[in-house]
Amino acid sequence: MLDDTLPLLTASSKTKAGALRPYKGSPVHISSDRYHYSPLGERQIRLLRLSLGLKPGYLIGEFEIKDLASVRGAYRAISYCWGSPTKTHRVLFSNGQSLHVTGSAADILTNVFPRYPEDAFWIDQLCINQDDNKERSSQVMLMGEIYSSTKQVIAWLGLGDAKSDKAVDFVEMLFKEIQDMKRQRKQPTLAPLMASAPRLRTFLPEIQRERKWDALSVLLRNTWFERVWVMQEVIMACSQMAEDARPEDHTLLSFEKRTISFDKLAEVLAILERDHLVRNLIYDRENSDGTKDQGTDPPGVNALRLFSSFRELRDQAVPVQLSTALDRSWRFKATNPRDKLYAVMGFCDDCADARLRPNYDTDVEDIYRVWTTVLLERPHEHALPLPMAGVGLRRSQPKLPSWVPDYSLGSYEVQATPTSARGGQGEKYRASGTENKLDVSVDHSSTSIKLKVIPIDTIQVSFPQPSTTEHQGSHWYSAFTTLISLTTEKAKYMALIEWLGSIERYFLETPSPNIIQDKAHVKEILAQTLSGSYPTEGVAPDSYLSEVFTCWYQAHRELSGKDDKSRISTSMSRTEDFYDKIQVFEDLKAIALQDRPVFGTRQRHLLGHGPKGLMAGDTICTVKGAVTPFLFRQVPGGRGTDRDEGGKWNLVGPCFVHGLMYGEGLEMGEWMEIIVI
DSSP, rough: OOOOSSSSSOOOTTSSSGGEEOSSSSSSOOOOBBBBOOOOTTEEEEEEEEESTTTTTTTEEEEEEEEGGGGTTSSSEEEOOSOOOOOOEEEEEETSSSEEEEEHHEEEEEEEGGGGOOEEEHHHHSSTTOHHHHHHHHHHHHHHHHHHSSEEEEOOOOOOOHHHHHHHHHHHHOOOOOHHHHTTTTTOGGGGOOOOOGGOOOOOOHHHHHHHHHHHHHHTTTTGGTTHHHHHHHTTTTTTTTTGGGGGEEEEEOOOOEEEEHHHHHHHHHHHTTTTOOGGGEEEEEEEEEEEEEEEOEEEEEEEEHHHHHHHHHHHOOOOHHHHHHHHHTTOOSSSSTTTHHTTTTGSSSOOOOOGSOOTTSSSHHHHHHHHHHHHHHOOOOOGGGGGGGGGGSSSSSOTTTTTTTTTTTTTTTTOOOOOOGGGGGGGOOTTOOOSSEEEETTTTEEEEEEEEEEEEEEEEOOOOOOEEEEEOOOGGOOOGGGGGGGGGGHHHHHHHHHHHHHHHHHHHHHOOOSOOOOOHHHHHHHHHHTTTTOOOOOOOHHHHHHHHHHHHHHHHHHTTTOOOOHHHHHTTHHHHHHHHHHHHHHHHHHHHTOOOOOEEESSSOOEEEEOOOOOEEEEEEEOOOOOOOEEETTTTTTOSSSSTTOOEEEEEEEEEEOOOGGGGGSSOOOOOEEOO
């Protein structure tokens, strides 16, 4: 039985009711029964059609069960955010039974379906029996093929408003400018749209008056861009269609009144990024814990870049590895924590292992452990999970072993991974030297692993960054109007200056031994640590890094009032180059450090930074086959014996250590085996 207190979905005045097919079946006798799904066979899907009933204008649904291979190019697939799980309407079916749907699904049925009255649709909320975990699991296995076989993906971004209309108009205007330049065989650029001073964020009068940049920023903050399932829905869209049969717009971003092609928006954003104009889209993001991230790129900027790059790989028939997909999808969101893994399977080429098969009846912790085990057992990818794991990172799954990542969290603390680690001169980190195969064995009976490590030193002191309700994003300094507006926050900048001073004092009072032949001044060491980059042996220190750090450091001293000789008038007279250099170092620091604490070590007096949960006494180790050093914490009573020489440890997380990123640790001790639980 299904409670019948919710209203049946009808054709509203906004619905293009005349476009819907009139219902021509047998009379519908409305009951209060929940719709009873007919079972699906192997590789079958349900497609939904809507028609318009007689008075009072109920929308009537009918399912068609089809073999997926037989309907290639014969339906449209919906991509959307479920939003609130609260059900708002019932959808009537021709047998008189009905299904409860959320508000977002109701909006799609009344706004999108009538645009294509002759077409069948696939929408997961209705076309999958959400109460049958077995069916959900089997349909997830087909999801990539469902979206690759569709004639078009319709991405529903909500009803929209005047601001979304303005954003669509702005994108269309910019896209037209780009196409006009291409026809004239000119290099497309949108830079002329901006005045010469980026920090002042002044625009052409028309753009400023219309506030189109703000409208575009709001569009790119739509929650659709943060949903992990959207990755495969866009990446795989129409990809199994013959090239000459693919629609011009494989994915159409849709509001109630307006639509915009995904490819148009992606091309416009690519040019804006190349022209360094994305800074005009930044905003202050409010986090769930009440903090704010100042100067943050809208989520859509990263999503469009990511989706486009993966689509290009698919078009070029380049295999996509699961490890790469997980690495790139880390910050996307999912309501069900299992979906942080299942959602990437559809566009990866190495998910045939039966242990990865979706199962919504299995505990989240068990799924995460098994997936991590599979990745660790692979010969070339298995270093990946470790940089995402550790008790020093924020975790919401309490039963996870320390070596298993909590994939459910989009943690901003994740340190350099094999695909993103970059050190001095753009070179990849290689903390274990030329050794690129992680020496690991998995003990399935005790849910532990064994690693080969060289213990280097222990943390003596940590320097947590000053706490604040506002974090500076990577584009924070681009938003400077003048320093006048910021001098009222002297306490905040004083705290940061004192933080830097405490690090300097530690380093000066306990100078580092000459382990990498680096005679740089302490400020250079500090600059290199905060930016995650230092010169390898035989390479001179980067003078430009020292220069941009000096500008960044001086700006904070002025803002804090620490420099008495500096006056507001002096700050206002700074050249544009001064502010650009501040931005350069802030970008480097934001990428390398985020809000992780800096630490100093007890014996070798090394400087580094690691996860927020690090503690004094944690041990820094070079791990055989890993690209960065790692922090470990010995389990109470877990000291080594003859059977396990290194004892039992918890993984705390990856770390950056100045003087250990390029194999220097190999000369500081002997390999030993430890058990990580």
